[in-house]
Amino acid sequence: MMEVLLSAPMLTIQDNGRQGWRHLGVPRCGMMDKLALCQANLLLGNDENAAALEITSGPVLLKFNQNSLIVVMGADMQTCILDGDQNTVKRKNLIPGFIYALQAGDCLRMSQAAQPGQRAMLMVAGGFDVEPVMGSRSTDLMNGFGGLHGQALRAGDKVPIGAAPAGTMSEAIKTANLPHKSGVRQHSWNHELRIMPGTDYSRFDDKARKYLCESRWTLSPDCNRMGLRLQGEALNLARTPKKNTTRHLSIGVLPGLIQVPPDGQPIILAADAQTTGGYPAIASIISCDLWQLAYMTPGTRIRFSEVSLAEAHGLASHQQQQIQKLRDSLKLQRSRS
Amino acid sequence: MNIPDPVISFVTENGILLEFAPPESISVDTELQQRLCHLSRLLREHSHTGPLLCDIVTAPGSLLLLLHDGRTARRLLRHSETLWHASAQKVPDQVTITIPVVYGGESGPDLEAAADLCGLSAQTLVEKHLDGEYLVQCLGFMPGFAYLAGLDPALHIPRKSSPSTRIPAGSVAIAGSHTGVYPSSTPGGWHVIGRTSLTLFDPRAAQPCLMQPGDRVRFVVQGGHLS
Numbered sequence: 179m180m181e182v183l184l185s186a187p188m189l190t191i192q193d194n195g196r197q198g199w200r201h202l203g204v205p206r207c208g209m210m211d212k213l214a215l216c217q218a219n220l221l222l223g224n225d226e227n228a229a230a231l232e233i234t235s236g237p238v239l240l241k242f243n244q245n246s247l248i249v250v251m252g253a254d255m256q257t258c259i260l261d262g263d264q265n266t267v268k269r270k271n272l273i274p275g276f277i278y279a280l281q282a283g284d285c286l287r288m289s290q291a292a293q294p295g296q297r298a299m300l301m302v303a304g305g306f307d308v309e310p311v312m313g314s315r316s317t318d319l320m321n322g323f324g325g326l327h328g329q330a331l332r333a334g335d336k337v338p339i340g341a342a343p344a345g346t347m348s349e350a351i352k353t354a355n356l357p358h359k360s361g362v363r364q365h366s367w368n369h370e371l372r373i374m375p376g377t378d379y380s381r382f383d384d385k386a387r388k389y390l391c392e393s394r395w396t397l398s399p400d401c402n403r404m405g406l407r408l409q410g411e412a413l414n415l416a417r418t419p420k421k422n423t424t425r426h427l428s429i430g431v432l433p434g435l436i437q438v439p440p441d442g443q444p445i446i447l448a449a450d451a452q453t454t455g456g457y458p459a460i461a462s463i464i465s466c467d468l469w470q471l472a473y474m475t476p477g478t479r480i481r482f483s484e485v486s487l488a489e490a491h492g493l494a495s496h497q498q499q500q501i502q503k504l505r506d507s508l509k510l511q512r513s514r515s
Numbered sequence: 516m517n518i519p520d521p522v523i524s525f526v527t528e529n530g531i532l533l534e535f536a537p538p539e540s541i542s543v544d545t546e547l548q549q550r551l552c553h554l555s556r557l558l559r560e561h562s563h564t565g566p567l568l569c570d571i572v573t574a575p576g577s578l579l580l581l582l583h584d585g586r587t588a589r590r591l592l593r594h595s596e597t598l599w600h601a602s603a604q605k606v607p608d609q610v611t612i613t614i615p616v617v618y619g620g621e622s623g624p625d626l627e628a629a630a631d632l633c634g635l636s637a638q639t640l641v642e643k644h645l646d647g648e649y650l651v652q653c654l655g656f657m658p659g660f661a662y663l664a665g666l667d668p669a670l671h672i673p674r675k676s677s678p679s680t681r682i683p684a685g686s687v688a689i690a691g692s693h694t695g696v697y698p699s700s701t702p703g704g705w706h707v708i709g710r711t712s713l714t715l716f717d718p719r720a721a722q723p724c725l726m727q728p729g730d731r732v733r734f735v736v737q738g739g740h741l742s
Contacts, residue, residue, distance in 0.1 A: 430572025
């Protein structure tokens with residue numbers, strides 16, 4: 179079990195999110211950087227949908243009441259391991275993407291990311307074992323279910339840890355506090371998102387279609403797990419005298435969609451986005467770039483570049499192949515040790 | 516009824532939007548919507564299409580199909596076409612849900628104001644609301660929130676100019692051409708005319724939502740008579 183000694187806003191339990199319930203209005207939720215979640219789960223030998231902690235701000239202090247193997251990923255929060263009474267630093271600056279062993283009683287301290295608001299992730303061998311709701315352990319903050327009690331974690335919360343995968347623990351504890359020789363690489367973000375023109379692309383005027391990819395966009399202070407608002411030159415619908423270009427009917431929407439409300443300032447829908455929406459959708463971020471949203475904070479300058487449907491499919495399958503390679507090499511390593 | 520072929524577009528590389536009604540239209544034909552809800556169920560349950568799909572979102576006049584892998588789109592669309600034709604032949608079993616409501620007073624704080632907007636007495640508004648047989652057009656906005664089509668045109672009024680900060684769970688409300696029931700407490704801009712004690716959304720139940728797309732809904736007065 180892990181106990182939260184000191185919490186910070188938006189400390190939540192997340193896995194891959196809820197699937198198969200969108201027709202009932204249930205959002206997906208899940209880890210913002212799903213790629214990192216997948217890598218960490220593979221590295222620890224976990225179930226690939228095991229739940230981790232998403233840390234949005236610091237400082238956070240966590241106490242582990244059992245021997246545990248952990249991996250931190252995402253933004254570097256200068257994580258350090260402290261002994262039980264928090265007087266001695268046992269190890270400073272854990273490297274993202276490597277396994278560390280904690281002994282029962284050890285504490286983990288995570289400070290603020292260099293760029294506040296960028297997310298980090300903490301995964302433990304066995305995963306955080308809260309009760310799944312509608313097939314997922316992800317916290318749905320808007321609707322108040324999932325996670326530990328449908329809310330962000332607070333000081334005093336005790337989070338159960340699942341059984342560690344067989345064979346990983348005993349050997350690792352011997353080398354306590356030393357990173358294992360193998361790790362996974364945290365992908366570095368460049369704030370360039372590849373997009374595909376969307377359903378309503380042709381409803382926009384020429385200037386809007388040109389501006390979308392040629393200009394830089396700044397993230398507004400209005401960014402959260404539901405959506406990220408952008409600031410830049412207004413994107414307008416084409417005005418044709420005969421044809422009414424306004425969309426009246428709502429359509430199904432999903433994370434990654436770029437919607438444009440009447441003020442012309444686009445909104446990128448993120449993990450907690452609702453399931454239907456009425457604003458025209460100019461484009462969408464391709465699935466293999468979605469993880470970058472975890473590291474975009476107010477003021478971040480971003481750029482879009484357009485790819486075709488075929489390219490998007492190719493890039494998605496390339497990412498899948500990379501994950502498969504990691505899966506295979508870790509399997510090989512385990513069979514040898 | 517003659518339903519034209521849908522406009523098909525990729526929303527993202529794994530998401531296909533089938534639009535059966537032009538997005539400029541204001542409302543959607545009931546028969547079309549019923550067939551869409553039926554198609555969505557067929558797609559989810561059919562052994563050829565179910566495994567390809569991770570989610571289907573029903574919306575007024577459209578379906579959003581989310582695939583595990585966008586490269587199976589062609590296969591999915593081929594099967595969808597067959598199922599779409601099949602959906603015209605077979606009449607689906609429709610579930611009718613009855614919702615008991617306490618109208619007006621503390622349960623429906625906006626009843627009088629909504630009646631004024633309609634130019635009707637509160638009594639007449641309630642009677643017209645009770646007379647309607649509604650279709651669950653789709654769910655959205657929040658888990659379990661059903662957009663119910665079939666509201667008497669005399670009750671079509673715009674949303675409130677400033678939304679209420681907190682509408683309690685179970686509130687029965689009207690706005691535009693829809694009526695609906697708020698499953699959980701939330702801010703909202705619809706006119707609240709009554710309240711039900713039924714649970715509309717329970718994430719821990721085997722069937723989390725009382726209403727599913729395509730269901731029929733009737734309202735009755737709780738206790739049997741209007742006060």
